Amino acid sequence: MRTGYKRETWEFGSSREVEEKHTGNYGARGQKREKRRKPTKEEITKQNQWKRERDVRRLIKWNFTQNDYWMTITYKKGERPSTEEMKKDMEVLIRKVRTQYRKAGKELKYICRMGIGKRGGPHMHILVNRFATEETATDLIFSRIWTKGHVNFKTTYDAGGYRDLAEYITKPLEAWEEECIKRYSRSRNLISKDPEEKIINRRSLVDSKGNMIQPKAPKGYYIDPDSIRMGINPITGYAYRHYTLIKLDRRI
Numbered sequence: 001m002r003t004g005y006k007r008e009t010w011e012f013g014s015s016r017e018v019e020e021k022h023t024g025n026y027g028a029r030g031q032k033r034e035k036r037r038k039p040t041k042e043e044i045t046k047q048n049q050w051k052r053e054r055d056v057r058r059l060i061k062w063n064f065t066q067n068d069y070w071m072t073i074t075y076k077k078g079e080r081p082s083t084e085e086m087k088k089d090m091e092v093l094i095r096k097v098r099t100q101y102r103k104a105g106k107e108l109k110y111i112c113r114m115g116i117g118k119r120g121g122p123h124m125h126i127l128v129n130r131f132a133t134e135e136t137a138t139d140l141i142f143s144r145i146w147t148k149g150h151v152n153f154k155t156t157y158d159a160g161g162y163r164d165l166a167e168y169i170t171k172p173l174e175a176w177e178e179e180c181i182k183r184y185s186r187s188r189n190l191i192s193k194d195p196e197e198k199i200i201n202r203r204s205l206v207d208s209k210g211n212m213i214q215p216k217a218p219k220g221y222y223i224d225p226d227s228i229r230m231g232i233n234p235i236t237g238y239a240y241r242h243y244t245l246i247k248l249d250r251r252i
Contacts, residue, residue, distance in 0.1 A: 003204050005239075008195040012061045016221070016245040019195075020205060022238040039235045049172070056111065056184070057166035063109050063190045064129060066157035069138055070165060073124040075149040081122055083180050086114050090124055093146060097128075100141045106131050113169055113184035116177045127156065127165065205230070205239040212239065221245040 010017045039047070073093075075081065081089065090112065101108040112126040130138045142151050159165055169184045207213055212230045217223045227244035 004199055004201040005203065005205055007198045007200055009198070010058060010193065010195045012058075014247045015061070015224075017058065017227075017242075018215070018245060019240070019242050020200070020215075021233070021240040022205060043234060049170070052170040052183075053166045056170050057162050059111065059186065059190050059192060060127065060156070060162045060165055062192060064127060064156055066155060066161070068130045068156050069126075069128050070154045070156050070159035071126045071128065071142060072152040072154075073126065073142075073146055073149065074152070075122055079122075079148070080120060083114070083178055086122055086124065087182075089148065090114065093124075093142075094126075096145045097141055100136070100145070101131075104131065104133055104136060107189060109187050109190055111169060111184060111186045111190075114181050116174070116181070118174070118176065120176075125169070127169070130155075205241050212241065215241055215243045217245055220248055222248060 005020050005022045008019045094108070094110065094112070098108045106129075109129040110126055112124060114122070114124050116122055128138060132138065139151075139153050142153075156162070156165060160168075173179065173181060173183070205213055215223060215228065215230075222245070224244040224246055227242070229243070230239070230241040232238070233240050
């Protein structure tokens with residue numbers, strides 16, 4: 001039986017995300033494929049959540065930098081707007097900010113979601129591209145327009161980075177949050193890219209004893225150890241391997 005696996009690579013300039021998997025067209029040395037089965041409800045939920053986090057993380061990496069703004073927008077103490085009122089407030093805020101961006105010759109990019117704190121406090125989180133000119137800046141625009149409460153500013157770096165932000169933006173609703181709260185929304189001008197696909201012939205993700213093989217970084221990159229995910233897909237019965245390559249700083 002011929003062996004090989006499919007590799008998909010997404011480019012982000014300073015990093016690459018890689019997903020590798022065996023498919024039905026290629027065997028895997030040392031791997032005994034189990035019979036396909038119907039996924040459980042829990043497995044479907046977990047897989048869908050992983051995909052949401054992955055897709056939003058990639059959107060953030062393509063469209064935002066570590067110096068852009070992650071904002072927490074709150075209401076004045078004691079105010080408890082309805083979900084519909086919050087949605088309307090967010091729409092009005094985004095529309096007014098977009099207008100100010102365009103006056104400055106910029107296009108607003110954003111990802112946002114609403115939330116309700118454990119004690120009932122309504123708030124909104126918005127990730128936006130940051131800019132500044134001699135006349136105005138992102139923080140000034142938001143602070144002037146939002147008069148219903150306070151705006152807290154953090155850079156994406158200070159907010160935990162791409163992975164933490166993606167996890168927060170896509171996290172499931174809390175038990176006390178209404179189902180009508182949309183998980184997140186985004187501007188239509190965010191770019192996304194298709195992966196580069198390649199078939200790796202006569203290679204396997206598992207060794208002759210059935211153990212997963214650790215990925216190796218190509219020249220000029222190192223592997224983020226926290227990004228490595230590999231094992232046997234319980235639904236397909238085939239091995240998979242995911243990891244992120246970080247470009248080395250050639251000045252070091």
